[in-house]
Amino acid sequence: xxxxxxxxxxxNTLPDKAIGVTLPFNKSSVSRKDETANYAEQSNGVGxxxxxxxxxxxxxxxxxxxxxxxxxxxxxxxxxxxxxxxxIFEQNTDDLAxxxxxxLREDIAYWLPYIVINDIEIxxxxxxxxxxxxxxxxxxxxxxxxxxxILASENSLQIPETFNAQxxxxxxxx
Numbered sequence: 001x002x003x004x005x006x007x008x009x010x011x012n013t014l015p016d017k018a019i020g021v022t023l024p025f026n027k028s029s030v031s032r033k034d035e036t037a038n039y040a041e042q043s044n045g046v047g048x049x050x051x052x053x054x055x056x057x058x059x060x061x062x063x064x065x066x067x068x069x070x071x072x073x074x075x076x077x078x079x080x081x082x083x084x085x086x087x088i089f090e091q092n093t094d095d096l097a098x099x100x101x102x103x104l105r106e107d108i109a110y111w112l113p114y115i116v117i118n119d120i121e122i123x124x125x126x127x128x129x130x131x132x133x134x135x136x137x138x139x140x141x142x143x144x145x146x147x148x149x150i151l152a153s154e155n156s157l158q159i160p161e162t163f164n165a166q167x168x169x170x171x172x173x174x
Contacts, residue, residue: 005113018051020058023065059114059139060146064159066111067135067150082107088131088152097122100133114140129154 052058069081083103090096101120108115121134130153137146151158 003110018053019055020052020061022050022052022057022061023068056139056143059112060148063108063112063115063135063137063148066107067148067159068157080111084133084150084152085157088129088154088157092124092126092129092131096131097124100131104133104135108137116141116143118145 052061066080067082067084070085071081071083072078074080084100087096087100087103090099100122104120105117108117116138117135118138119134119136121132121136123132123134125131130151133150133152135148135150137148138144139146148159151160
């Protein structure tokens, strides 16, 4: 069964018009200086959450949303998400790295066809039951090269803003 893929490319000539909301939601918008004050006093017409002002920024936020969502978690879209979290509890072998690579490429190609995957590095730390996934990608073929680090451990799945990769020891690449 073929699925038609549509791509919306708005022309953003006014950078003051937000086109989406970035993740994570727990970061306040730029207009909120004092977290303890009443929001109505500070909003100045700006939204509660950080907004994206370019299609590339929104695409990266969409990718983070896909990566952090567990398949079956989203209501009415049980196929949305990735298998990262469920694969953490599998045996941490070389086969796991190959399976992660395959499922990530398939899920991103299906849900976000405008994201071009250049490389996926998987660093496994078997003693600490954690995996670092480095996703090298571009938004369309003309976009800048980007990297997202995904730290998967037995307790959480995170996309940290900064990450000290020296804590992990590479054991191979795919």
